[in-house]
Amino acid sequence: MADYDLELVKLRKVYPGGTVAVENFDLQVKKGEFISFVGPSGCGKTTTLRMIAGLESITGGNLLIRGNDYTHVPTEKRPTATIFQNYAIFPHMTVRQNIAFGLKVRKLPTDEVDRRVDAIIEKLELGDVAGEKEASLSGGQKQRLALGRGLVTEPDILLLDEPLGALDANLRKSIQEELKILQRELGITFVFVTHAQSEALSMGDRVVVMNAGRVEQISPPFELYTRPKSPFVARFIGRNKIIEGKLASVDAGNSVLETRFGKLRGVTGFDPGRASTGSKAMAVVPSEYVNILPAGEGKGKDELDTLRGTVTSLDRVGQVVHVAVRMDERLDVRLEVHRDKIAGTEVEPGRQVDLSWRHDRTTIVLDAA
Ligand SMILES: Nc1ncnc2c1ncn2[C@@H]1O[C@H](COP(=O)(O)OP(=O)(O)OP(=O)(O)O)[C@@H](O)[C@H]1O
Known part of the structure; x- marks a missing residue:
């Protein structure tokens, strides 16, 4: 057989x-x-x-x-x-x-x-x-x-x-x-x-x-x-947030990426033998894992990676709120959150917010280019 x-x-x-x-x-x-x-x-x-x-x-x-x-x-x-x-x-x-x-x-x-x-x-x-x-x-x-x-x-x-x-x-x-x-x-x-x-x-x-x-x-x-394994899959499948950078450290389990926003951690999504410190790579985080909090409230927990941005728009559609956050001139992040999650908070257009996620949700993907 x-x-x-x-x-x-x-x-x-x-x-x-x-x-x-x-x-x-x-x-x-x-x-x-x-x-x-x-x-x-x-x-x-x-x-x-x-x-x-x-x-x-x-x-x-x-x-x-x-x-x-x-x-x-x-x-x-x-x-x-x-x-x-x-x-x-x-x-x-x-x-x-x-x-x-x-x-x-x-x-x-x-x-x-x-x-x-x-x-x-x-x-x-x-x-x-x-x-x-x-x-x-x-x-x-x-x-x-x-x-x-x-x-x-x-x-x-x-x-x-x-x-x-x-x-x-x-x-x-x-x-x-x-x-x-x-x-x-x-x-x-x-x-x-x-x-x-x-x-x-x-x-x-x-x-x-x-x-x-x-x-x-x-x-x-x-x-x-x-857990996308390539830049193509990270972009083609799902709704991933992608931040590019260079590898600061590599090992079989986890890697650290040096980005323009600072260091981001994640699960190594490639064969560590194929890369070394300084190789181009990207941190890939599924949108569903990203939380949005008023600035300052996202910091301080070791298992979280946090980035600061500014809300540029906010649309309420029934129970769901579409929030756009500008991280810098090259990165606008769009998220969908449940209305209750941000009700009564200062997540409003023009305000600073923290986006945070557990770093073990991130996959570090090697950039072939
Ligand atoms: N009979 C053919 N002769 C020459 N080239 C072909 C032939 N059929 C397909 N190709 C080429 O081979 C490549 C793969 O085509 P294929 O149809 O397998 O792709 P696909 O992923 O199924 O695309 P689609 O979703 O549009 O059907 C394309 O570059 C296409 O132009």
Whole structure:
């Protein structure tokens, strides 16, 4: 029994024109894992998914499914199914015929086709529309039909390329939940491509962040959100406050950064062997961990790092208050705080305030530049 459902080993893709779309992509996926790929447009997410599906040739490296090498195996011989953003539903066929299609192509016996199609229709609650065609289906039903077409072939791995991109925001949310529940029930490995970070984080057991053809970080969502390992991830994921500086001390657990606001401490987010005192780095603090207090009230606790600034604007929206604080001409910090937290205090426009956070919430990230 192979340890992993899917292994990518130094996967590489160069398109005929010379574009290097994917470089040095390593990933190991356990059976039943939900993996999200996220990154800006053109970073290579779709190309990677298409290489796994066998829809795009692999220029270098290896692709293993359950321990077997599939690097150069054609798509129809791979134990994968792909769901595309446009669903690729046949408009002239009914829901039932659409689901059965992939099995008929594989020339399965009729009773086997019927049995599998019935089971999928029941599982995805498509019984009421089994005789309908695409034109009369809702967005959610089309999505489920597309899933049904993939699942009926009983793939080891389901590949989903922005499958919720065409849905409006409310439907998207509810289908995200349905999809996640279904995936857990089925125990099938999902690889899910999206450019929406909230979707990647809410659905994935682990998230792969890609940038310019390379993997930036592979982590579970909370770790990705709170412990970015690169400047790109710090800026792309979450709502981080970033302060640049130079390393004043480095060790495996914690580092100290010398910044224009003084020394800031944090958890070392890089291999300490790769850096030394004086290297460029940044302190990254998720906004959610930053507290705002009237000037002077934030000081004096050893576990806290504190910076002084001036409130430039304050907007109350229901229970939430949006506060903008100018630290200096290069850094404006925007925070959301609960109204009760600052009620009756001197946190008002024009006033000085202290922003403080526990230094173990900070990650010190090496600046590659
Ligand atoms: N068929 C192709 N021929 C040549 N270059 C291509 C081809 N398909 C994609 N590319 C290029 O490869 C790079 C990666 O593209 P890819 O579509 O994989 O990115 P993506 O992250 O999925 O982007 P998006 O979110 O916009 O779909 C881009 O520079 C793109 O222009």
